[in-house]
Amino acid sequence: MDPGSVPDVDPVTHGGTADHTLVDFSLGSNPERPPGLASIYESAFSTSRRYSLDDYSEFRVAAAEYVGCDPDQIVPSAGVIEGLRLAIGVTVSPGDTVAIPAPCCGEYAREIRLQGGEPVHVPHDRILDDVDPDEHAAVILSHPSNPMGSAYPTPDLRSFVDECQSVDTPLLVDESFLGFTRLPSTAGLDGVITLHSVTNVFGVPSLRAGFAAATGELRDKLTRARCTWVLSAPAVEAATYCLKQEAFLEETRDRIARERPRMVAELEALGYDVYPADSSLVLFRADDVDRVLEETRRRGYAVRDARYYRGLDSHVRVNVRRPHENDGLLDALAEAV
Numbered sequence: 547m548d549p550g551s552v553p554d555v556d557p558v559t560h561g562g563t564a565d566h567t568l569v570d571f572s573l574g575s576n577p578e579r580p581p582g583l584a585s586i587y588e589s590a591f592s593t594s595r596r597y598s599l600d601d602y603s604e605f606r607v608a609a610a611e612y613v614g615c616d617p618d619q620i621v622p623s624a625g626v627i628e629g630l631r632l633a634i635g636v637t638v639s640p641g642d643t644v645a646i647p648a649p650c651c652g653e654y655a656r657e658i659r660l661q662g663g664e665p666v667h668v669p670h671d672r673i674l675d676d677v678d679p680d681e682h683a684a685v686i687l688s689h690p691s692n693p694m695g696s697a698y699p700t701p702d703l704r705s706f707v708d709e710c711q712s713v714d715t716p717l718l719v720d721e722s723f724l725g726f727t728r729l730p731s732t733a734g735l736d737g738v739i740t741l742h743s744v745t746n747v748f749g750v751p752s753l754r755a756g757f758a759a760a761t762g763e764l765r766d767k768l769t770r771a772r773c774t775w776v777l778s779a780p781a782v783e784a785a786t787y788c789l790k791q792e793a794f795l796e797e798t799r800d801r802i803a804r805e806r807p808r809m810v811a812e813l814e815a816l817g818y819d820v821y822p823a824d825s826s827l828v829l830f831r832a833d834d835v836d837r838v839l840e841e842t843r844r845r846g847y848a849v850r851d852a853r854y855y856r857g858l859d860s861h862v863r864v865n866v867r868r869p870h871e872n873d874g875l876l877d878a879l880a881e882a883v
Contacts, residue, residue: 548640548662555659558652563848569871571842571864572850574723574827576749576798577871580791583750583784590783598779605782608789609757613721613742615734619761621768622777625754626691626722626743631657633739633758634684636767637716638663642683647673649855650688651720667856674698674706679715690727691720693855693863695827697729704735711737716764722746722756723825725795726802733759739768747798748788755785802826805866812876816883826866829858832882838862841882847875 563570606620623629630653638644640662646654647670655665668677670692679685687706690697698706710717718739719732725747733740740759745751755777758768777785802825809828813820819831829852832838839862842849852861864875 547635547660551640551660551662555656558656565848568843568846568848569867569874570848571867571871571875572848573751574825574865575746575751576726576826577867578794578798579749580788580794583748583787586787587780587784590780593779593783597775598782600774602777602782605757605777605786605789608786609742609744609759610733612725612789613731613733613740613759615731615759619734619759619765621758621760621765621772622782623741623756623758623772624776624781625745625756626720626741627653627657628754628776629741629756629758630654630718630720631660632768632772633716633718633741634658634661634663636764636771637684637718637739639683643681645673645677645679645682645685647686647688647692649693649852649857650686651691651693652854654686654688654720670694670696674702679706679710679717680713682715684716684718685710686718686720688720689724689732690729690823690825690827691723693827693852693858693861694821694829695723695823695825696821697724697727697824700730703732707732707735707738723827726799726826727824728799729824731759734761736761737764739764744785744788747795748791750784750788753781753784755781801868802866805869805872809864809866809872809876813879816876816880818879818883827863828866829861829863831860832862833860834882835860835862838879838882842875842878845874845878845881847878849875 606617610617638661642663648667658665722743744755821829850863852863
């Protein structure tokens, strides 16, 4: 981190509400959790009285099977943001430029600036075509972890991976919402640092567990630079258990595949301009965002004010939840038109 950059960098505002009386559509987390998870976490409490081993071998195996790479390519992290900081820390130096998609979460630009680098914002749907990787120290993609919840076509993404690899420019791919889809991961591809969350798709965002995946020199840099004991023993036990819950994942993906198109169709019928999506997130344009925020809150729902994101000046983002909750939100949004 460049100490001189810290005074000029502000914290990033996140979604989520502290009002537990509201149904939270603003946070991109699964409303369901794997059965049996609470007992796993409780049983791990006894291990918190001592330091755990720092190799995380069982977690690495489960994570590798989850994304389809080798266990020795997995580098544990306390969530995607910690993994992002680690990845940028080993690839970006003061004065470097990094191409990032717009819109995207504010952490991308923040972490680059903390390293003394300069983010270069490129429209998310043009970044694969318009960015020359040779001109930057690194490139970051949100796949599909952007406000629209949109993913890149696999052939186009793999072609861009090859382009970055040919000029030795690291490609950082944020796949923290990929678990809601059946799309293949970039984990295990040379020249790529893949960032994954264990917590969003399994409904426990406060668990703060995730990992990076990389090969060769990038993997070695991440391994050397990561913090010791980066995950608590309860987090390791719970995350490892979650990663093995294939039936839960399939049920979640089936629900998203049913509910997202239905929500999009009903939003469009109400007159909202909805963006195409591949994950659990749905972004739409509203004529009066403040009215949408007020009306949904009055009826017991929290949605995300997407005007926070760069380039989105009249937008709202919601998460696909359970059918009856989605119905209630749609009723509230009908009143807000």
